[in-house]
Each structure stands twice: as C-alpha cells, then as structure tokens.
Amino acid sequence: MSYITGPEIVKYACTCGLLKPLPELYFCRHCSQIRCSFCLCHAVDSFFCGKCSENIPSAEARHKKNRCANCVICPSCQQELSTRVASKGPINPDDAKSAVKKSYYLSCHFCHWTSRDVGIPDQPSATGCWPERENVHINRLQEVLDVYQDIMLSQQQQKENSKKKRGKFVSYTDRTGVTASALRRRIGIPDIPHAKIKKPKPLDPAIAKSEVEELPEDIFTEPLKLMEITTIDQRLMQPESQPLTVDKLFPIHKQLTIKRSLRCRTCEHNVCKPEYNPTSVKFKIQLFAYYYIPEIRFVTVEPLRAGQTSELIIKFTNPTQHQTTITIFDLDLEEQEKYVEEQKLFDIIDNFEQAMSLEEKQQLSLPSLVMSSGSQPSSMYSLQSRQPSVIVKPRKINQAVNCNVAIPESTFILPPRDDAAEYDDSSDVHNIEDDPKLVKWRKSNKAFIKLAVTPAADLKIDDEVVCGFTMQHIYTNVIPAIVENMPHKYDHKVRVFFRLGKIVGSE
Amino acid sequence: MSTYQSLSSEKLTVVLDIGSAFTRFGFTTDFAPRYIIRSEVRCKKTNKLRKICDYDSADDLYDMLVELIHIIYFKYALISPKDRPIVIVESLLCPTLFRETLAKVLFLQYEVSSILVLPSHLVALASLANDTGLVVDVGYKEAVVIPVCHGLPILQAWQALPLGGEHIHSHLKSLLSSSNTGIQNLPENFLEDIKVRCCFVTKSSRVEQLEGGKPEYAPPPDVVYPYAGTESILVTGKVREKTFEILYEEDNDHLCLSTMILDAILKVNMDLRQKLAENLVLIGGTVMTLGFKARLKEELQKQLNNDRYKVLNIHEFKFHTLPCKENYAAWLGGAIYGATEFLSMKAISKDFYLREKHLPDWINLKDINNTVSRTL
Numbered sequence: 099m100s101y102i103t104g105p106e107i108v109k110y111a112c113t114c115g116l117l118k119p120l121p122e123l124y125f126c127r128h129c130s131q132i133r134c135s136f137c138l139c140h141a142v143d144s145f146f147c148g149k150c151s152e153n154i155p156s157a158e159a160r161h162k163k164n165r166c167a168n169c170v171i172c173p174s175c176q177q178e179l180s181t182r183v184a185s186k187g188p189i190n191p192d193d194a195k196s197a198v199k200k201s202y203y204l205s206c207h208f209c210h211w212t213s214r215d216v217g218i219p220d221q222p223s224a225t226g227c228w229p230e231r232e233n234v235h236i237n238r239l240q241e242v243l244d245v246y247q248d249i250m251l252s253q254q255q256q257k258e259n260s261k262k263k264r265g266k267f268v269s270y271t272d273r274t275g276v277t278a279s280a281l282r283r284r285i286g287i288p289d290i291p292h293a294k295i296k297k298p299k300p301l302d303p304a305i306a307k308s309e310v311e312e313l314p315e316d317i318f319t320e321p322l323k324l325m326e327i328t329t330i331d332q333r334l335m336q337p338e339s340q341p342l343t344v345d346k347l348f349p350i351h352k353q354l355t356i357k358r359s360l361r362c363r364t365c366e367h368n369v370c371k372p373e374y375n376p377t378s379v380k381f382k383i384q385l386f387a388y389y390y391i392p393e394i395r396f397v398t399v400e401p402l403r404a405g406q407t408s409e410l411i412i413k414f415t416n417p418t419q420h421q422t423t424i425t426i427f428d429l430d431l432e433e434q435e436k437y438v439e440e441q442k443l444f445d446i447i448d449n450f451e452q453a454m455s456l457e458e459k460q461q462l463s464l465p466s467l468v469m470s471s472g473s474q475p476s477s478m479y480s481l482q483s484r485q486p487s488v489i490v491k492p493r494k495i496n497q498a499v500n501c502n503v504a505i506p507e508s509t510f511i512l513p514p515r516d517d518a519a520e521y522d523d524s525s526d527v528h529n530i531e532d533d534p535k536l537v538k539w540r541k542s543n544k545a546f547i548k549l550a551v552t553p554a555a556d557l558k559i560d561d562e563v564v565c566g567f568t569m570q571h572i573y574t575n576v577i578p579a580i581v582e583n584m585p586h587k588y589d590h591k592v593r594v595f596f597r598l599g600k601i602v603g604s605e
Numbered sequence: 606m607s608t609y610q611s612l613s614s615e616k617l618t619v620v621l622d623i624g625s626a627f628t629r630f631g632f633t634t635d636f637a638p639r640y641i642i643r644s645e646v647r648c649k650k651t652n653k654l655r656k657i658c659d660y661d662s663a664d665d666l667y668d669m670l671v672e673l674i675h676i677i678y679f680k681y682a683l684i685s686p687k688d689r690p691i692v693i694v695e696s697l698l699c700p701t702l703f704r705e706t707l708a709k710v711l712f713l714q715y716e717v718s719s720i721l722v723l724p725s726h727l728v729a730l731a732s733l734a735n736d737t738g739l740v741v742d743v744g745y746k747e748a749v750v751i752p753v754c755h756g757l758p759i760l761q762a763w764q765a766l767p768l769g770g771e772h773i774h775s776h777l778k779s780l781l782s783s784s785n786t787g788i789q790n791l792p793e794n795f796l797e798d799i800k801v802r803c804c805f806v807t808k809s810s811r812v813e814q815l816e817g818g819k820p821e822y823a824p825p826p827d828v829v830y831p832y833a834g835t836e837s838i839l840v841t842g843k844v845r846e847k848t849f850e851i852l853y854e855e856d857n858d859h860l861c862l863s864t865m866i867l868d869a870i871l872k873v874n875m876d877l878r879q880k881l882a883e884n885l886v887l888i889g890g891t892v893m894t895l896g897f898k899a900r901l902k903e904e905l906q907k908q909l910n911n912d913r914y915k916v917l918n919i920h921e922f923k924f925h926t927l928p929c930k931e932n933y934a935a936w937l938g939g940a941i942y943g944a945t946e947f948l949s950m951k952a953i954s955k956d957f958y959l960r961e962k963h964l965p966d967w968i969n970l971k972d973i974n975n976t977v978s979r980t981l
Contacts, residue, residue: 136671139716140678141685160617163639164683235928239636242734243941250945304733306884306923313896317805321826322845327802334627338637340893340930356683490714493664 123387146376165351405555416512501565626745694939728938762872
C-alpha cells in the first residue's frame with residue numbers, strides 16, 4: 099500500500115510534461131500516448147449518494163440541489179447523522195394492547211449532537227421529513243429577479259426590432275403581404291412586434307436607513323459562552339443562514355458524489371468510463387497505463403556518494419499479454435523540449451499579450467477551421483453536437499537531473515504476463531539469453547536490472563539525487579479496428595525519473 | 606417557477622466569485638451560493654494548503670486555478686464544465702494576470718462556452734434594486750470603495766487600502782502573543798475562529814476610555830480559548846475589543862476606513878454626493894462583525910468635523926440592509942444578472958477569446974477603442 103500512497107520514488111513523464119507515478123497515468127490506445135488527469139477532458143457520468151449508495155438520475159439530482167434526500171450530516175462536525183428511535187411508553191399503560199408509539203430523532207455518533215438540541219421535534223417516521231429552513235428574503239429576491247429578467251428581455255427585443263427596421267430591402271414575404279407586420283403597415287397601424295412584450299413594471303428600490311444595529315450592551319459585561327457560538331466552518335456549511343449560535347444549526351442533506359469519465363482530447367475516445375451502478379467498482383473502459391506500460395520499481399541502491407559510481411537495482415514488470423523488449427536510452431530532455439515547441443503550431447504575435455507575458459501558444463485540434471472562420475462563427479460548429487476539444491498545451495519537463503546513468507548497450511526481453519505462473523513452481527526455466535552484466539535475476543514476467551549510476555560531483559551531503567532515463571518498450575496494439583492502418587507492434591518511449599535518496603558522507 | 610427552471614439543464618449556469626480568502630459558487634436562479642469554500646489548494650510538492658492569491662508566477666497560478674476549478678466542478682457543482690457558460694464576479698481592481706489566467710484555465714482547460722465577467726461592486730447593488738450606492742467591500746486582502754451612480758461605477762473615485770481580514774489576523778496574532786507567553790506561530794484558521802467567535806467592533810466612546818487609561822473603563826470578560834487539544838489561550842477582554850481598531854487607526858497619510866469612504870464621496874460630482882452618503886452598501890466578510898456598522902457610522906460622523914470634509918456638507922449617513930449575508934452579496938448580484946438574458950447578450954464567447962487571445966478589460970485601451978468603434 100505504501101507503494102501507492104507513499105513517497106513517489108519512480109515517476110513517469112506524461113505526454114503533457116507532468117511527472118506522475120504510474121498508477122495515476124492513463125494510456126490512450128488510439129493515439130498510443132500516455133495521458134494524465136491534467137490533459138484529459140473530465141465529464142460527469144452518474145450521481146450517487148456516498149452513504150446510502152443510491153443512484154440518482156441527473157434531473158433529480160439537480161432538483162434536489164445535488165443532495166441526497168434521505169441522508170443528513172451533522173451541522174456541527176459534518177459527520178453522517180444516524181436516525182435513532184425514541185419509544186414513548188404506551189399511551190394507556192394499563193392496556194397491554196396499546197402499541198408503543200415510536201418516534202425518531204437524529205443523532206451524531208461523533209460529537210453527540212442531536213436534532214433535539216436545536217428544538218427539532220421528533221418525527222413519526224424514520225425517513226423523517228426533517229423541517230427545512232426557508233430563506234426569509236426569497237419573495238423579495240424573486241420579485242427583483244423577475245423585474246430584471248423582464249427588463250433584459252424587452253431590451254433584447256428592442257435590439258432585434260431596431261435591426262429589422264434597418265434592413266434596406268423589403269423581404270419577399272413582405273411584398274406578398276403575407277406577414278402580419280406588413281399587413282399592419284399597409285392599413286396604417288403602428289408595427290407592434292410582439293404582443294408579449296410588456297413594459298417592465300417598476301420596482302421600488304430598497305430604502306437605506308440611518309438607524310443601524312447597535313452593539314448589544316451586555317457584550318461588555320456578560321461572559322462569553324464559547325460553546326454556544328459557531329465556528330466559521332460551521333457557519334459556512336449553511337451559506338444561506340450562516341447561524342451565529344449553536345442553537346440555530348440545522349441538519350444538512352448529504353452532498354452527492356459523482357462518477358467521472360475521462361476522454362482523450364486528441365482523439366475524443368474515452369480512456370476511463372466507470373460502470374453506472376454506484377456499488378460496482380468496475381469500469382466499462384479502463385485504459386490505465388498500469389496495464390500497458392512496463393512497471394518499474396525501485397529495489398535497492400548502494401550508498402550514494404558525489405562523483406562515485408553506485409549500483410542501482412530496479413525491477414521491470416511486463417503487465418501485457420505480449421512479449422516485449424526493453425531498451426534503455428539516454429534521457430533526452432532536449433528532444434522533449436523540441437516536441438513541446440512543435441506543438442505550438444500557431445504562435446500569436448500580439449504586442450499587448452507579449453507585454454503581459456501571457457501569450458497563448460495553443461494548438462487547436464482544428465486550427466485552420468477556427469482561423470478561417472474569422473469574425474463569423476463557422477456554421478459547422480453549430481451543426482456538431484460536440485465541439486472539438488482544445489488540446490492542453492504540453493510543457494517542458496520541470497525536473498532537474500543530477501545523476502548520470504550509464505546506458506547499457508544491450509536490451510532485454512520481458513515475457514508476457516501469465517497469471518498461472520504464480521502457482522507453478524516448475525516453469526521457472528527461461529530460454530532467454532540475457533546479458534549477465536544487465537540482468538541480475540528474472541522470474542516469469544519480471545526482470546531485475548542492474549544499472550550504474552554516478553551522482554554529480556558537486557553534490558553536497560543530504561542533497562536529493564534524481565536520475566532518469568528513457569525506456570523504450572514494444573507496444574502491441576490489439577484493437578482490431580485500427581490494426582489495419584497502423585503497425586501491429588511498435589516502439590513506445592517513455593521517460594522515467596527516480597528519486598534515489600540523499601547523498602551520504604564519504605567512508 | 607424556479608423549480609422547473611432548475612430542472613432544465615441549459616439553465617444551469619455556475620456563478621463563481623473567487624475571493625482572496627473564500628470562493629463562493631452556486632447556480633443562477635438560486636438566491637444563495639451552494640458552498641462557500643476556502644480559496645486554497647493543496648500543493649503537490651509540499652503537501653501543504655496554499656492560498657490562490659499567494660501565487661508566484663502565471664504558470665503557478667494556472668496550476669492552482671486548474672486544481673481549484675476541478676474541485677468546484679467535480680466535487681461540489683457536479684456538472685461538466687464543457688460547453689456551458691459561466692458567470693465570474695470579480696473586483697474591478699482584479700490584477701490583469703489573475704483574470705487572464707482564469708480565462709485561460711476556463712476556456713482552454715475546461716472548455717467553457719462563454720464567460721460573463723461582472724464587476725463585484727456594481728452587481729452587489731442588484732439585490733437592492735437600486736442603481737446608485739457607495740459600495741464598500743471589506744474583504745480579506747483589502748478594503749475597496751467604489752461609488753456606483755445610476756448603474757455606472759465611478760472608477761476615478763476608487764479607494765483601496767490593505768485593511769481586511771489578513772491585516773486583522775496579523776494584528777490579533779501580535780496581540781495574542783504579547784498577552785500569552787510562549788505562544789508564537791498561531792495558524793491563520795485558528796486566529797480566524799478567535800476573531801469570529803470572540804472579537805467585536807467596539808464603540809468609539811470606549812476606545813477613548815481605553816486609550817486614555819480612564820478609571821471608568823472596565824474591560825469585557827476574558828475568554829479562555831482551547832488550543833491544540835490540551836492547551837488553552839487567554840483572549841483578554843482588551844484583545845477582544847482592540848482587534849478591529851486598526852481599521853480606524855489613521856496611517857501616515859491620515860487614511861483609514863472612514864476617510865476612504867469620505868474621500869470617495871469627495872471625488873464624485875457635487876450633485877451626487879448627498880445621494881451616495883444616503884446609500885451606503887457594505888459587502889464582504891469582514892463587515893459581518895458585530896458592531897461594525899454602528900462604529901462605521903460613528904467614525905464617519907466624527908470625520909465630518911474634520912476640515913478636509915467640511916466642504917462635503919453632509920449631515921447624515923444612511924445604510925442599506927442587504928436581503929442576504931454580506932459575504933455573498935456580490936455573488937448574489939452575479940446570480941441575478943446571470944439568470945437574465947444578459948448572459949447571452951454580453952458573455953464573451955470561446956470563439957471571440959480564441960480570436961482575440963485576451964479577455965476585454967476596462968483598463969485596456971484596445972478594448973475601449975473597439976467598443977467605441979462598434980457603437981459608432
């Protein structure tokens with residue numbers, strides 16, 4: 099587990115230039131590129147409540163303001179509240195038949211807050227129609243909003259009318275006398291565009307008062323009861339009322355959670371799509387890099403001394419069903435920079451922007467279309483249901499390397515993953531001829547590799563040592579649809595960085 | 606009515622007001638933000654919370670905003686930002702770097718269809734249905750006063766001073782460390798809670814007693830505030846009373862919160878001064894403190910006797926009471942504007958942004974010339 103949550107020792111460079119550990123990366127099979135959450139397009143897939151695991155349709159979620167109708171959380175400590183039964187004794191104790199009347203209240207197991215503390219009466223049903231607080235200003239605000247909406251609507255229509263009148267040419271329908279407005283004009287009635295337009299009714303503006311709320315006198319004499327005053331977090335949990343004292347805290351409906359799907363911005367294919375059912379942890383589409391890119395784990399390294407060569411042992415694992423060959427190359431950061439430069443297909447020369455040093459260097463997926471569309475938005479845009487994505491600008495890898503890795507001359511092979519091999523002791527025989535200088539040991543689809551690393555000579559004690567190399571592996575494409583026009587197997591390169599540890603003193 | 610509107614997905618537009626301390630967001634047609642969250646993101650390298658406003662460079666800000674907006678959309682708002690409009694409420698004095706980076710994040714990273722940028726001081730008046738008012742925004746970083754006359758912010762009369770939550774927190778911190786031995790680095794969230802729960806803005810008559818060391822001055826009761834589990838901090842009555850005093854301490858230029866307001870009135874046309882003085886609107890989180898309005902009124906009256914403000918010929922100040930909490934007043938204005946056709950008429954579309962490569966701004970001469978030529 100510490101491998102997942104612990105310090106990030108081995109990091110892979112995403113196509114966009116960010117460094118992330120392998121479990122956080124995705125691999126788009128259609129573009130054969132590594133992607134990460136930064137350069138993918140996120141979309142909300144389905145809503146569910148994290149407590150009762152109930153799936154909620156999006157229309158209902160919107161209606162309920164993205165909150166679960168049944169689950170409530172504590173306004174004091176934000177933990178989930180549970181419903182408790184308070185049974186009142188039978189109304190008539192002598193009569194054995196009379197049923198025990200049950201009533202329910204809410205209680206927090208964590209901070210012992212109960213709905214009785216704030217005077218909410220016990221409810222007769224367990225699901226409880228807990229009383230909701232209304233905004234006291236809602237009528238006035240609705241009135242204000244309606245008036246503003248009317249004003250803007252009439253303004254918009256006026257604008258449209260003035261546009262119509264400006265037209266030099268009489269439209270064809272006008273000449274034939276078909277339209278109502280042409281008829282009106284002929285018989286001399288002023289042109290009324292829409293009967294619907296009503297003049298916005300005037301609204302009385304709020305009146306300012308010279309009297310203001312005075313500071314209560316007892317604040318200077320009464321001791322402050324700290325336990326009765328809410329903290330700022332408790333207040334902001336209920337933005338509408340923002341209660342100042344604890345007795346005005348009301349239970350809050352639990353916020354819904356979502357499942358997200360991720361889409362590649364270049365090819366518009368999904369790289370991750372969860373299953374609809376909230377209780378299911380499976381995915382419909384899961385193109386995690388973990389399943390496609392050989393995993394590298396750090397095994398051990400000799401004590402690191404500035405300028406001296408140490409032996410580094412790392413473990414390679416092949417997660418795919420296909421044999422792959424791994425070659426280690428020099429970490430060519432300049433090449434990556436070149437790639438980043440290439441992506442900036444159109445640079446915008448704009449004096450103001452350059453002065454602000456905020457120039458946009460974006461490659462659009464359809465640059466020619468956007469540029470040619472000029473002042474008029476292309477009609478193609480409106481026809482498409484989805485707009486083409488804007489590709490996130492790749493950036494230079496922001497990681498300094500201060501340790502040299504001796505690049506091995508030979509390559510090595512990783513056999514395909516075989517789940518059965520784990521239980522099979524006899525099959526530990528390989529017909530692979532390895533370079534003994536490179537491969538230390540191997541078992542099924544794993545290989546332990548020896549590398550010589552030399553930290554830079556000018557490092558001081560306790561400096562962090564970072565090294566890196568480019569790993570090339572053979573990626574086997576298995577999607578039938580695109581196998582025809584793409585090579586079945588090809589080399590895929592990925593830059594890998596290691597945090598080896600700190601420089602220790604000399605012996 | 607509003608129920609059916611919120612059901613249709615097209616109407617669902619996020620209104621965002623990124624303040625320096627808190628970010629308010631919700632949807633148009635709502636009358637309160639859904640959430641008010643801290644404008645902080647966790648730094649990936651150091652694993653510490655960082656405030657958005659403490660950015661080092663444009664790239665750093667870009668990354669932080671990507672993170673914040675991701676949290677807002679996918680943890681709280683729960684809608685996909687792609688191809689939807691968004692309403693941004695921001696101060697007229699918002700740095701160009703910040704608003705350009707925000708636009709870049711929204712258009713390029715989150716692919717919103719259009720952005721409607723609204724000036725916070727102007728829209729704060731929307732919930733009052735009033736078109737003239739002197740808007741005083743006391744936030745976290747600074748206090749900004751901008752008069753709005755007949756729906757137009759009078760920018761030449763703007764006043765701003767670094768008087769806000771941040772300044773008050775540092776003052777409270779020094780007050781607390783001087784009265785409690787051995788307590789040095791109190792975290793800001795803790796100071797904020799002490800400020801909100803214990804401190805208040807006192808009356809000016811008591812300040813005279815306090816400073817003059819008069820015998821009739823009796824400090825308010827002390828508070829023992831729990832700290833770090835087992836320890837506790839003594840918040841003395843004097844500290845409770847004195848924390849907010851820095852808002853009215855005149856600096857070397859003889860400027861404080863009350864003079865800012867009067868200076869702003871002084872800078873507008875003579876005919877409007879009386880009307881502005883009778884339409885004071887206070888917004889921002891700091892003005893919600895107990896006794897803030899009463900003290901501000903006292904201080905304004907006191908300053909009127911000053912020779913500098915004799916020419917004003919104002920005798921009375923009137924304050925508006927907002928139909929909402931002050932800390933989301935500007936957000937509410939944005940939600941009201943965003944719920945009207947204004948959104949479709951004035952929003953900056955993605956096509957426009959990709960063509961022009963920047964967000965139009967009042968300070969940019971190029972945009973001003975463009976709008977002038979367009980109207981001609």
